[in-house]
Amino acid sequence: MPVFFHVDLDAFFAAVEVLDDPSLGGKPVIVGGSHSRRGVVSTCSYEARRFGVHSAMPIGEARRLCPKGIFRPVRMERYAELSSRVMSVFSDFTPDVIRVSIDEASLDMSGTERLWGPHEAAAATIKHRVAADTGLSISIGIASNRYLAKIASGLEKPDGLVLVRQGQEADFMLGLGLDKLWGAGPRTKGRLAELGIDSMATLLSLSAATLASIFGESGGGFLYKVCRGMDPGIYSAEPKSRSISTETTFERDVRDRQTLESVLLGMAEELCARMYEDGLSSRTVVLKIRYDDFETVSARETKPGPFIGSAGIYETAQSLLDRKWEGRPLRLIGLGLANLGVGTAEQGNLFEDDREKVAKRSAAVERAVFAASRRGLGKITRARLVPKPDGKDTRQNKP
């Protein structure tokens, strides 16, 4: 019998802040936004949630709702470190651990009763181990498929443990409100409400064909399965495409081309370095801009062959900016690489003309520079990225 545990760290970022500063225990801790005017809440403690604060809420609103809240910036490296320790605990219980996000994992615990006893006992053991090794608290959902386990893990947070018994999958879903459906966001829920579908039972009464006609083949199929307690296959496959991206929201809107270009140049270099580190290559650049009225536009360009070095990425970004930007003030700019594949550009089938030889040589130099800066041999950067002595660096969270 297949059995999956879904494990979710409770208020993870806020819990780490309390762990590292125990005087925060029992207080409304709100992580996010750093010092930015335009930040949002990333995670907050359960004490803060009692004031109505929640994830993705603008920091200003959180401050208004919870004036005595303790606001902390995001320390992603520290969270990543603890996340790794927690994940390694999970690996002691089963070799099949899917790390879903920094604070969640899906464990295939099928056939582990001999080793760890009944599932609820095993879950309790995992909780103890995580608490002993890291001081953190987790919630666990247990079910015969990953989707139900995921739902179950969220029902009794914090420190929750919910088991969906074999054969009870459909009944379990029937007992839940539509608000508990994972994978149906505000848009889908709104559409369901419009159609008068206000309960799991009503949703269950609709045929697969009806659902597909309303929500499309994929969305309809998802809803059809999920309300029956069947696995829609949320974490099953390897990701089809990989992409990496970076974006920044300016402290104040920007309409100066020079500023935008220097931000793009820094982004091109950062993305290029990440791509090399992961041993990937890409032929597609994606530019994203958001105007002051929040209108968001993207543009992409795919080249016949992979990018070699950051120069080509930067040049493509510039031409995309030419094509898309209307010159109105921007609140955000972002750059990404899509269609990432394994293998460095050198291994791709490229024409060996002279220009490319030169490009390769400069890419090799660039890689050496990235490697050197990773080893801490001083910060090497292009002159254009150094803030002018009199000017302000408008980039946020970028020292």
Next chain:
DNA sequence: TCTGGGGTCCTAGGACCC
């Protein structure tokens, strides 16, 4: 009180080829 950053997947339409 305005709305972060990093991802994945889906859809619809166009281009191009057979």
Next chain:
DNA sequence: TCTGGGGTCCTAGGACCC
């Protein structure tokens, strides 16, 4: 002269998640 599907690649936008 007009009309077909099917397949693949690409683009832009949107939904959703943590």
